[in-house]
Amino acid sequence: MIEEATKEARTAALKFADDSGSQLGKIKQASQGQFSIADRDRNNPHLKKIRVVVSVEYYLSD
Numbered sequence: 748m749i750e751e752a753t754k755e756a757r758t759a760a761l762k763f764a765d766d767s768g769s770q771l772g773k774i775k776q777a778s779q780g781q782f783s784i785a786d787r788d789r790n791n792p793h794l795k796k797i798r799v800v801v802s803v804e805y806y807l808s809d
Contacts, residue, residue, distance in 0.1 A: 749779065752801040760805045772806030 757771075764771040780800035787794040 748799045752799040756801055756803040764807055769807040772808055775804040775806050777803045
C-alpha cells in the first residue's frame with residue numbers, strides 16, 4: 748500500500764514538473780502520515796477501505 752501511494756505521488760510530481768516546464772529531481776523529503784483501515788460499510792464488514800497518506804517533496808530543475 749505504501750509502495751502504491753509512493754508511486755502515485757511520483758506520477759503526480761512528474762505531471763506537475765511537466766506542466767511547469769521543469770525536470771523532476773530526487774526526493775528532498777518524504778514522510779508517511781495517516782494509515783487507516785476501516786469497514787467499507789455496515790453491510791459488508793468483510794470488505795475494507797484502506798487509506799494511506801504519503802507526503803513527498805521533490806527537487807525541481809529547469
